Every structure is written in structure tokens, then in C-alpha cells.
Amino acid sequence: MRRRAVRRSWIFGGLGACLVLLVFCLALGGDRKPGDAGRPDWLTLSISTELTADEMPAVAFAHDLHTEALTGQDCTVCHLKDGERIRFTFKQAAGKDYAADMTVFHDNCIGCHVETAQKGAPAGPTTGECRLCHRSTAPDDSAWTAIKFDRSLHYRHQSNGRILATSAKDEANCSACHHEYNADTKTLFYQKGAEGSCRYCHAADDVPNENANGETRSMRRASHDGCVACHLADRAQHKDMENAKFGPITCAGCHEKELQAQVARVEAIPRLKRNQPDAVLLATRFTKQLAASPDAKPAVAAVAFDHKGHEDTVESCRTCHHASLQKCGDCHTPDGAKEGDFIRLEQAMHAVAADQSCIGCHRSAKTAASCAGCHAMLPPQDFAARDCKTCHGISEADQTPHVIKDPDARSAMASAAVSRRAPGVAMPPDVDIPEIVTIAAISDKYEPVRMPHRKIVKALAERVGDNTLAKAFHNEPETLCRGCHHNAAVLPKPPACASCHGPMTPTSMGARPSLMGAYHVQCISCHERMGIEKPAATACIACHPLRESKQNVN
Amino acid sequence: MGITRRRFLTWMGAAAGSQVAVVDRSRAAGNRQFPGHPESFGVLHDVTRCIGCRRCEAACQEVNQLPQPERPFDDLSVLEEQRRTAAGTYTVVNRFEGATGPVFVKVQCNHCLEPACASACFVKAFQKEKSGAVSYNADVCVGCRYCMIACPFNIPTYEYDNAFSPRVQKCTLCQPRIENGLLPGCVLSCPKEALTFGLRKQLLHIARNRITRNPARYVDHIYGEHEMGGTSWLYISGTAFKETGMREDLGTTAAGELTAGPLGAVPIVVGLWPVLLTGIWAIGKRKEQIADSERRRAVTEAEQKARQATEAQLVQLKQQMNKEKETAVKQAVQNALEQAASAAPAEAVPGSEENAAKEET
Numbered sequence: 001m002r003r004r005a006v007r008r009s010w011i012f013g014g015l016g017a018c019l020v021l022l023v024f025c026l027a028l029g030g031d032r033k034p035g036d037a038g039r040p041d042w043l044t045l046s047i048s049t050e051l052t053a054d055e056m057p058a059v060a061f062a063h064d065l066h067t068e069a070l071t072g073q074d075c076t077v078c079h080l081k082d083g084e085r086i087r088f089t090f091k092q093a094a095g096k097d098y099a100a101d102m103t104v105f106h107d108n109c110i111g112c113h114v115e116t117a118q119k120g121a122p123a124g125p126t127t128g129e130c131r132l133c134h135r136s137t138a139p140d141d142s143a144w145t146a147i148k149f150d151r152s153l154h155y156r157h158q159s160n161g162r163i164l165a166t167s168a169k170d171e172a173n174c175s176a177c178h179h180e181y182n183a184d185t186k187t188l189f190y191q192k193g194a195e196g197s198c199r200y201c202h203a204a205d206d207v208p209n210e211n212a213n214g215e216t217r218s219m220r221r222a223s224h225d226g227c228v229a230c231h232l233a234d235r236a237q238h239k240d241m242e243n244a245k246f247g248p249i250t251c252a253g254c255h256e257k258e259l260q261a262q263v264a265r266v267e268a269i270p271r272l273k274r275n276q277p278d279a280v281l282l283a284t285r286f287t288k289q290l291a292a293s294p295d296a297k298p299a300v301a302a303v304a305f306d307h308k309g310h311e312d313t314v315e316s317c318r319t320c321h322h323a324s325l326q327k328c329g330d331c332h333t334p335d336g337a338k339e340g341d342f343i344r345l346e347q348a349m350h351a352v353a354a355d356q357s358c359i360g361c362h363r364s365a366k367t368a369a370s371c372a373g374c375h376a377m378l379p380p381q382d383f384a385a386r387d388c389k390t391c392h393g394i395s396e397a398d399q400t401p402h403v404i405k406d407p408d409a410r411s412a413m414a415s416a417a418v419s420r421r422a423p424g425v426a427m428p429p430d431v432d433i434p435e436i437v438t439i440a441a442i443s444d445k446y447e448p449v450r451m452p453h454r455k456i457v458k459a460l461a462e463r464v465g466d467n468t469l470a471k472a473f474h475n476e477p478e479t480l481c482r483g484c485h486h487n488a489a490v491l492p493k494p495p496a497c498a499s500c501h502g503p504m505t506p507t508s509m510g511a512r513p514s515l516m517g518a519y520h521v522q523c524i525s526c527h528e529r530m531g532i533e534k535p536a537a538t539a540c541i542a543c544h545p546l547r548e549s550k551q552n553v554n
Numbered sequence: 555m556g557i558t559r560r561r562f563l564t565w566m567g568a569a570a571g572s573q574v575a576v577v578d579r580s581r582a583a584g585n586r587q588f589p590g591h592p593e594s595f596g597v598l599h600d601v602t603r604c605i606g607c608r609r610c611e612a613a614c615q616e617v618n619q620l621p622q623p624e625r626p627f628d629d630l631s632v633l634e635e636q637r638r639t640a641a642g643t644y645t646v647v648n649r650f651e652g653a654t655g656p657v658f659v660k661v662q663c664n665h666c667l668e669p670a671c672a673s674a675c676f677v678k679a680f681q682k683e684k685s686g687a688v689s690y691n692a693d694v695c696v697g698c699r700y701c702m703i704a705c706p707f708n709i710p711t712y713e714y715d716n717a718f719s720p721r722v723q724k725c726t727l728c729q730p731r732i733e734n735g736l737l738p739g740c741v742l743s744c745p746k747e748a749l750t751f752g753l754r755k756q757l758l759h760i761a762r763n764r765i766t767r768n769p770a771r772y773v774d775h776i777y778g779e780h781e782m783g784g785t786s787w788l789y790i791s792g793t794a795f796k797e798t799g800m801r802e803d804l805g806t807t808a809a810g811e812l813t814a815g816p817l818g819a820v821p822i823v824v825g826l827w828p829v830l831l832t833g834i835w836a837i838g839k840r841k842e843q844i845a846d847s848e849r850r851r852a853v854t855e856a857e858q859k860a861r862q863a864t865e866a867q868l869v870q871l872k873q874q875m876n877k878e879k880e881t882a883v884k885q886a887v888q889n890a891l892e893q894a895a896s897a898a899p900a901e902a903v904p905g906s907e908e909n910a911a912k913e914e915t
Contacts, residue, residue: 367770379767506737510598510752510760517747524605524746528655537605538630540745 040143041065041251045090047101056134059105063251069116075232078108086232088224109133147254150315155269162234162244166190177226186212193275196325197318198222227254271311274325278308279414283399284329284345290401298399301392304417309468314361322356358391362469370463371470373530374483377522390473393417421472425464428477428491433457441498442515446544457481463530484522565834590667590784594686595732596754597741598761599660601791601798602771603748606633606647606658610740610749614645614662617728617739633658636799641713644725645740652793659798660740660749663688663709663725664778665786670809674704679722686754686786687727695722706782706804727786754786761790783808 039062046058070077079086091104109124116123125132157163158173167175167190175190181201182189202219209216217225231247238244245264248254282303289296310320317325324331331340332348340348351357355364366375394417403409433454440448460480464470474480478490485494497518504514513521524537535542612627614620621642625632633649638661645662669688672680679695682688701722702710713720728738736742741749750760758779765772777789782804789795796802 376768376771504737504742504747506595506732506735506751509737509741509747509750510756513747516745520745521603521747525603538607540607 038143039064040145040256042142042144045105047098047105056130059133060135061133067250069122077112085225085229088221088228143257144251144255145257145260147260148315151269151272152265152267153263154272154316155266156264158272162238163230176230181211181216183210195274197316197321199318200324271308276307276311276325277411277414278306279411279418280305280307281394281404281410281414282329282349283394283404283410285334286399287404288334290404294401296401298396301389301396302394302399303391304394304414305391306418306421309418313468319361320356362473365469369529369531370465370467373460373526376529377525378486387473390475422475424471425461425474425480426477427457427461427480430454432491439519441496442503442519443544443547445547446540447547449544483526562834590754590786591682591684591686592755594684594754594786595727595751596665596686596757596786596788597727597738598750598752598757598788598790600748600750600761600764601657601659601789601793603746604647604658604660605746605748606630606649606656607745608632608647609743609745610660611643611645611647613739613743614725615643617731618644618726620644637661639663639709639711639724641711641715641723643711644723648799650793650798652797654792657791657793657798659789659791659800661707661709661799662740662787663727664707664782665725665727666782666808667784667786668782668808668810670704670706670782671701671710673808673810673813674700676700683729685727685729685732687729687732688724689726689729690722690724692719692721697722704809706801706809754788757788761788764790780806782806783811 041062041064043061043063044058045061048055051058066078075086075088078090079088080091081087091108110126113124113126117126157177160173163173163176165171165173165175169175169192170190174192174195177198178190178195179188180191180194181187199219201216202222203216204218204220206218206221207216208214227247228249231249235246235249238246248259252259254260282305283298285300286296286298286302314320320328328348329345331337332343332345333340334345336342336344343351347357348354349357350359352359352363354360366372394413398413403413435452435454437451437453438448439451457480460483464474464480478485481490481494487500488495498515501513501515501518502508504516508514512518523543526532527535528537540546608627608630615622615627623643633647636648637643637646639646645660647658647660650657650659665682665686665688667682669680669682672678672682672688675695676698677694677696679691680688680701681691697712697720699710699712699722702708702712710722710724712722728736728740731738737751738749741751750757752760758776761776761779765774765776771792772790773792773794775790775795777791777795777800778785778787783806789800791798794802
């Protein structure tokens, strides 16, 4: 009997060991469960900034999984209230004391899991199952997608009757979200006309400072504390309302691509007015020079900037006003200053690689398929004299000290210059555009190409469409022609391609393409970049039929 | 006595060490980096321009009089598979999936500045020509195919179906055409001028210029500028080279340079070792001789000493014998005198001694 008992204990011991091993293997290798991939709600919970080898890995926490499990209870199960509003940090974890924070997490997480399990409901890991929580960071294929609070979404909030102003000074409802910080009283207040992007103050990370909370919250925390808390309050307040659309309160609601696509969009958005000008006369250097000496002369033709026109084409104010809604020249002074990172005004406007600069933004716009056919072949750094004039259109003679010093006269001049701009693409008359161009200069194995020249020109003009940028810059009858007929005057008749491009010889290569190379690079590359699939690049006979007599020659 | 095992190994170690030190120092002093023949040609392959039409393959077959392939050159479905060069196929175009569509890369001999094939060939069948081409001489080739193993780009191929005079096969850079002022067949046939022929140093300028003018279109890397010590065939691309089947782990050292040290030591070893071994033998031999002569000298000395000692003893003995003799004579004389004196003591007393002496003599 005794021997049998011993044997049984061995068997159970062995089974137990196997089980432990299995759990261990699952915890190590199988830290991903089916359904994990593609979740948008992964949070990495870590109280260390940098994990050492002695510490457990961070906790990968699926937030929406917990929200679902706790349906029927409110957020205060996990999050504490700060006055009326919920703070979306976990319980009392303050992010300062390592040991205290660890206890807060362990006690509350495990405590709740144990309690839930006692009720007989499916519950999370408890003490001893460390690696079921501490398994890794969020999976690489997390479906989390940043949400863009674009102009449409902004307008939908702005025009929502349930969102009310919190300040008497506010005639609209801007004060529901926008606020300023008063460093003396250490309170938030609303200031009309000072609204700006949240990100001007709320950076990617928390910024410790002398504020009431000892920090300026990160954009992530500020938006969760602001948006989600407001959505929750709205739901609670209007729960009886019929057909009401409430803002999302789950991770997926804002951060899942498919759900983002379902958010209603407003196309015709009225202009958002916040004391910005319609048109601006950009002459900062001259203005400063005039202030110092009344005899100063303008160094360059000023720019009449169509501020109103640009508002419709950019994503948000922040596209250009990247740090604040001040004038560009306030930080980027003509000679560079610390506030503007010593980036001079000229650089701020012309930097090719910067997204915020005029040239940089225009350049990235030209990567669109409609533009890339021609523009991908034009080096971005090449500015022709005629390009300057498109923006720098206010002549030195018109920039009188009287105008420069008078704000009204300045804006009147800028508005007038903007309204004078060409309304569409300038095109030569049809008679000047040959209908068919026969390319026979190098015909050998193939018949000459009969190129539908006018059709191509018209198609290019059509692709410009309503694009204001394209319309503004294709302002001469031959601008569009230059996409192919580069480096020479186009009208009335451009020089033949063969006048510069010749046969391929060992000594001629590299300097400029041979005639065959020039034709094929021009046509095929343009088709590729504009997404024109037919004729295919390798379908030789689609453009030039094979010559019968040479058919058998490769 | 002579040379011991321990001593031999010590000398060998010292000899090997000194050789390595000499080789190393001579490598450092000699400018071994070969930047290529100054006026050598090359081809720049702009991968962003290639459309995968296979005209280059067709032209290569035509100008080199290679056999017709099984599937015609206008059959682009062959691009569905990754291909390699083969006997009778000096070049192939391969298709890869890039971020913004298909990417086509032409594969052929890269004509290294310091070719691995040439450094592996022990009959000098491969030669880096001044034109830039790496040429092959089938007349001296013994068919060992070390070149095929040495090539980091897997280019040389072998005519396995030619039983009696198989040759190694690879692109010739159209060396005969270049010499006649003609372009390589592939370059001439490329409709999109994805291949640019020219002086290698100018091609580098062109490549760099294209990258500078269109930083968004190209990866900032000219493949072949430094790979394996540099190649005459250069590549620029909009896709990372390793994603288009091109090795980026080859380093910048030419294969020849890697083996030059050990291989350079071979003549020294071959030339020096007989001298060294003879020297060691001679030193050993001489030591033996010295020891031998020393031994002999010692023996002679010992003999001499022994002889001298014997002689001295003999002399002593002789002297002793003489003395004894004298003493005996004296004694006998004295005895006789005494007898005589006792016989006639009265008369002969004054002259007795004189008489005795007279009698004696």
C-alpha cells in the first residue's frame, strides 16, 4: 500500500512538473494569443524608464479587453477622480516612487483578478503567474493608429450643440477645450483669440515644470483626460437622448483604422476665424529696415501671401505654424534668432527639406501622381528666375514706406495682388500644339512612333484640375510644355530633341541621354510615375510596330 | 649532442615569426590598395531606370554568338523566377518587389578591380585588363573551377556539357568591341539607358551626381565603388541592395588582398626553407665537429700527460737506479778499501785511498 502511495505521488509530481514546464513554455514562447495581433488597445505598462536585466519585462496590457470585462461598472474601478473629472492614470500610481507604484499595480490588478475569480467569472492571472502579465511590450503588429483631429473633426466638435462654452467671454464653444495657463494663479483660463493647437503646449512627453501639477501633461495624457472624460460625461448626461452620437470611449474607438474611417466627415467646412488675415504682405526685412532708417530700400520683391487660400489646402494650422500661431518672422527673424533655432526667415520659407517651409510643402505636394510625371524628373533645387516672380510679385517700386508702415494699406495691396493672380493654367492655343508628332529619327527595328501629342498635352492640363498650387505656378503658356521640352524656349516651336540628344557612343554617354534613352526615359518614366498602366513599359509594339523586314533580328 | 627536438622546434618558431613580421611590414610599406587602372572602363547600372525588357540579354546573346535560349527573350514570364548566369548566358535580369513596384536588376560579371577569380587561379587564366575587363584565357585553363568558388558574386559558370574542351564562361565586358570603339552589346541595346558605359572614374561622378540631384529617388550608396575592393560595374538603386539579391556583407577588401599575405609568404618559405634547413643541419654538423675535435684534443692531451708522467717516473727511476748503483759501487769500493786496509794497515795508511781509487779505475 505504502509503495503504491509513493508511486502515485511520483506520478502526480511528474505530471505537475510537466504542467509547470508547459505553462513556462507558454509564458516564454507563446506570449501571443490568437486574437492578439491587430489589436489597437495595447498599452505597455512599465514603471521603469529603462528595464534592467534584473527586472521583469513590462506588462503588455490590452485595455479594451478589460473595459469589456468590466462592462456595467464605471471607469473608477481602475481610475481615480480628480474633482469632477477622471484622471486616466492607474489608481494612485503617481509615477514617482518605484516601490509604491509597483504595490499599487500588483495589489489592484491581482486583487481584482482574485475577486473576479471568486465570483466564478473568467479572470486574469494571479500571484505566481508573473509572466502571464509581464510578457513583453505590445506586439509589433499592434493596430494602434494615431487619430488626426483634422479640420472636419474640429468642425464637428465646434458645431456640436452639446459642447458648451465654459467661459462667459466665449461666444462660441472654444473654451470647452482651449485654455491658457496662468502661471501666477496656477489655473487654467480661457482667452479669446489665443486658441491654438493643443500640441503647442502638450508635447510628446510630460514636461516637468512649476505648474500646479508639477508638469505639463503629454499630448497623450492631456487628450485622454480631456476627450475621453468629456465623452464619458456626455454619455452620462444625455443617455436618454435619442439617436445621439457620442464620442468614443474605448481605445479602438479612436485608434482603430477601420473605425476611424467610419467617422463622419464634413466636406464644406466654414472658414475658422481666429483673427488671421486673408492676405499678408511678406516684407519682414524691409519693415525692420524701415523702422531703423526711413531711407531704406527693399532688397527683394515682397510676397503677397494668400493666407485664406492656403487654409483650405493644408491639414491644419500646424502644417505651417509648427510651434505657435505667431507670425513666421517673430521667431525666424531675417538674420536668425534663438527663438527660431537660428533658422533665418529666408531659410524658413525656402528650405527644401522642411515640411513647414513654402518650398518644402510645395515640393512634397509635387510627389502626387498627377505632378510626379514631370516633376520627379526636375531636380527640386532648381529655381528658375520666373519661379521667384510667382511668389515675389510685389515690385520694389510698389513697396513704398507709406504702404509698408500702414497695416491696412499692406493688406489691401496683398489682397489686390492675390486677386490679380491667374485663375487657371495658361495654355497655348490649340493651333500651336501639334496634334500628332511622328518620331522617326532613330527608326530601325521598329516603325516610327506616331505620338498623340495634343492629346497628351490636354491630358496633362486636365490632371492639373482645380489644384490651386498647380494653377498658380503653371502660369505661362509654355510652363506645362516644359515638362518634356526642357532647357529651351518652347514657343512658337521647340528645338527637335535630336538637336541635343544624339546616338549612343562610348564617349558620349553620361553627359546627357542618347536620343533613344531620352525618348524612352521621358515617356516610360512619366507613364510609370503618373500611374498610366497602358501601354506597359515593355510592350514595345504598343508604341512602335515591329518593322517587317527586321523581324527576325534581335 | 647534435640537434634536439626542442631546439629544432624553437628555431622553427623563431624563423616563422620573423617571416610573418617581415611580410607584415612589407605589406604596410608597400601600397597594395589597387585603385584600378586609371583609364579603365566600366558600366553604371541605374536600377531605377530598368524596366526588365531583357533587350540586354538578347543583345548579349547576339554579340557574343551564344546559343539561343529555350524561351525567347521577349518572353518576360522568365522573370518570375530568380535566375543566375549560366554557360551560354553571360547576363540575366532579375525581378524583385520594391516598395513602389517591381525592381529589375541586371546580373553579370562585375569585373572587379582586383578579381577574386584571378587571385584564385593558379595558371593565370584570368587577367584584369587595362580596359577594365577581367579576361579569361581558355588555353591555359586547367578546369579546376576554383574561380567559380572564389567569385563572391557567383558569376563564372562552366560548360559541363562540353566533355572534351570545357571552358569557364562569363561576361567579357565586350572587350573586343571596346577595343574597336564600340559599346558593349547590352549597353547599346538598353532603350532606357539604364546602363551607362564610360570611364569608371567618370561613372562615379555621374552616379554621385544623380544621387545628389534626386536624393529621394536613390539610396545613398554606389554599389561597386568599394565592394570587394571596387568593381568596374557600378550600381545605383532606389531600393536597398540587399533586398534585390545583392550582397552587402562583402566588405571593401579585395579578395586578392586577403590572400596576398599568406600566398606572398609561399615563395619566401619555398626559397628560404632549404637554406634554413641546410643552415640548421650545418650548425648541428659543425657542433658535432667541434665536439669531436675537442674530444680528440682532450684524448691527445690526456695521452700526452700520461706519457709525460710515465717518462718522468722513468727518469726518476733511472736516477734512483743510478744513485743506487753509485752507492753500491761506492759501497763496494769502500768495502774493498776497508778489506785492503785491514790487510795492510801499517804501511799503506797515508796513501791507501789513492791506491784504492787507482785500482778502481
